[in-house]
Each structure stands twice: as structure tokens, then as C-alpha cells.
Amino acid sequence: PSKSAEINGSNCQSEGFAAPDPAVKVFVRIRPLNDPKREPSWAAAQVSPDSLSFGERKFMFDSVFSSNSNQEDVFQLVGVPLVKNALAGYNTTILSYGQTGSGKTYTMWGPPSAMVEDPSGSSLQGIAPRISQMIFSEIQREQKNLEGKQINYQCRCSFLEVYNEQIGDLLDQTQRNLEIPDDPKNGLYVENLTEEYVTSYEDATQILIKGLSSRKVGATGTNSKSSRSNIIFTFIIESWCKEASSKCFSSSKTSRISLVDLVGLDEDKLDGASRQHVREGKYAKKSLSKLGHVVKTLANGTLGGYGDVPYRSSCLTHLLRESLGGNCKLAVICTISPDNINDNQTLKTLRFGERVKSIRNKPVINEI
């Protein structure tokens, strides 16, 4: 059973972990221009720290990262609060959404070379490696300030891919068509998905590198290594707490940080594409359209009553059931290009972000 943060005022973990902030936040990140000779579009030119104007249309967000922002800026505003919330016992999700080539992968993971211990490349690390680093350093810091308490932690990671409407295990490529059982007692989980125990940043990095190298990618007009699947990396944190003088653990918490990197929101440019590519493109488009439908239904629900939210219309929306409208703190990063040839996709991305902003999640501390 879960208890709300308010009821559980005497929570056993250090005060520093809990962060009072909105349950749903939406950020926009503008990628730098690939070709400095091109003119930036007018959309990207009218940017403030929390808004972006597109012609007459002004979009408000929690923060807008200009093309000069760096990976640390994004981590500080998006990643740090979510790690604090996860350590306090909340489920959290970060989801990247945008057109192919707009910087979803760069923002979420960063270049693989920056993940291994290479001090010269580490400033390029994306949110995922920074999150694992912060989790282990926060746990270590807390262990030094226990003040008569004992807290044991256990962390596990999983990494899955939704490709052509099938759930595959990125940590065990033999597992290609995993099921989400209908099991109201145990909540939402993917049957047989590998969960590896991690005790250090290095362990988590190995898992990230292994999973990312197994992701399906293919060439599109926009990007020579475009992602062909939706991927979800999950970091599970369990903790048990007791007074040092007591024999029994008095409370335990479990929370998840899920990092969701979606397929690109792309134009239909399938001329000359292989059959496999066309098939992948159709599934990718369908999964984003089902996601859009769920978001629209939830956003409309804040104005009137909630209708039936079509979570089961696709694997992706089923997996995101708690992240969208459920027991979770959510941050969405909409990545956009500053190039006016992409204005169509940019506008679609901003509209998606705007709808997400009106979703009301109901996060609670997951205490057992």
C-alpha cells in the first residue's frame, strides 16, 4: 500500500530528499543549428526562460532551454529534482519527445563515449548517466549522516524497447515479445524483464551502454542513425529503515525512475525506403499517435470528466499508464530544431508539450 506524503510526515529518510514541486513539468530544449550559415527560424528567435512564441502563438512551459544551454543546465533543472523525489519514495518519469534529429538521444543519454570514465567527455553526459551518478552519491552522503538510524538500499535497473508493437528486453536480446500481465494485485510490470542489481555508477553505466547498443536504429533522411523504437530505462530504488537500537526495520520504500526516449516525430518521407523501414515507420507513427490520444484524453479530463483513457491501445501507452495521469512525478522534455524548415514538426511538438502540461498526476510516496 502507498501513503501520501502529507500523511507520512515522519518519513524516515533525510529531509533533503523530498522536493515540493509540481507533479507534471514540461520543458523545451532547442538544439543548436547544424549549419551555422542557415537563418534560425523566427520561432526559436522569440524565446524567454519559460515561453516560446511561434508567430502569434505563445507557449508557456516550466523552462525553455535555448540552444546555448548545456547538459548540466538541463540536468540541474530536470534531473536533480526528480532524483530527490525518487529517493524520497516517489515514482518519477522523464520523457523526451520531438522530431528525429532534434536532440532527444543527446539530451537523455549523451554520446556513449561520454558515459565511460573519460573526464574530457563527461561534460557531454546526458541525463541518464548523471542521474545514476547522483543516486549513488546521495545514498553515500546519507549513509554518513544517519543520526542513530540504519538505512539499507537496493538498486536494480531494467531496459526495454518497444519495437513494431512488441516489448523486447535490451539486456537480454533473446527475449523479444514480453507480456504485460493483467495483474491488479501486483500493479504494472513486464513479465520476465531482466532486472540487474547495481551497486555503483559503473554498474549502471555498463547497463546503459549495453542497452543503448542493442536499440534498433536505421537511416532516415534527417538522421543517419535514427531511433526505430521507443526505449525505457528504469532505475528501481528500494530502501529499508530502522532505528540503530531496534532489531526490526520499521519502514520500507520503493520507487522507480523511468527514462523514456521516444521514436522521432517525423514527416512521411518513405520514398525508396525498404519494406522493413516502411513497416517500422508505420508502427512508430502509430505508437506516437496512440500516445497523443492518451495525452489529449487526459488533458481534456482536466476540463471535464475523465473519459476512458485508452492506455491499452498500444504497448507504449500501457507501459506509461502510471507516468501519465497516475502515481508518478513526470517531466517531459520537448526537443525542437531552430531551423525553419522544421517548423511543422516544431509546432506539433509544442502543442504536445502544452497538452501534457494540463495533465494532473497523483504522486504518492510508495511506502510498504
Ligand code: ADP
Ligand atoms: P534525436 O534523438 O532526436 O533523433 P539526436 O539526439 O541524435 O536526435 O541529435 C541529432 C544530432 O544533433 C546529434 O549529432 C547530436 O549530437 C546533435 N545534438 C542534438 N542536440 C544537441 C545539443 N543540444 N547540443 C549539441 N549537439 C546536439
